Amino acid sequence: MRDKKRFSKINSQSPASKREKGMALVIVVIVLAFLQVVGLVLIQVTGTGPKVAGNIRTQQQAYNAAEAGFDVAWTEIEEYFSIGDWAHFDGHYLIEPAGIDIPQSDNYFRRLTDLELLNLIDPDKDENPDVSTVIFCRKTFIPARDERYEAGDGTDTRYRYTVFVIDDEAGGGISDPNDAILVCIGSVEIGGNITTSRLEMELVLERPGT
Known part of the structure; x- marks a missing residue:
């Protein structure tokens, strides 16, 4: 019973922890989207750089x-x-x-x-x-x-x-x-x-x- 109780405690989630995971997921998605935008900007800058120099x-x-x-x-x-x-x-x-x-x-x-x-x-x-x-x-x-x-x-x-x-x-x-x-x-x-x-x-x- 102790083991089962310990297991249930480890896997149980309070409403607060669910919100924290949800926030973490949103933050991760935003960061990934930001990195993607930065990557596109860098690609554009790299592509137009030689044209500007020319x-x-x-x-x-x-x-x-x-x-x-x-x-x-x-x-x-x-x-x-x-x-x-x-x-x-x-x-x-x-x-x-x-x-x-x-x-x-x-x-x-x-x-x-x-x-x-x-x-x-x-x-x-x-x-x-x-x-x-x-x-x-x-x-x-x-x-x-x-x-x-x-x-x-x-x-x-x-x-x-x-x-x-x-x-x-x-x-x-x-x-x-x-x-x-x-x-x-x-x-x-x-x-x-x-x-x-x-x-x-x-x-x-x-x-x-x-």
């Missing part, structure tokens, strides 16, 4: 392309002035399409995205601008390492820059042909996706004695 790398490459355009354009412009081809910036500003240099216009260059600007300058994407006074249009510059993307001059067709100068006083104020805004747009095209970056630099022509 996007950052491509954006940096587009910025580098814009910088390369600036470096080459700066050298070219200095050469134009030194040999007398340019006496000032007047006549070399981008003025097409109409309103490109007018802040109140829908075509104002700062109202347009980089891709919209590129498509206005060269809608056919043939590296021959449909507007005048563009210094460089979709210029390639990196040596190709993959023949699938190799241009006729051996450069990589995925990396390009477009450069022009624009009159910063066209929208108002006193026009000064001795200064301009140099606009450089770098672009990287990979898998049909185009990533761009834009640099704007103010150029001022220094005259002797000024």
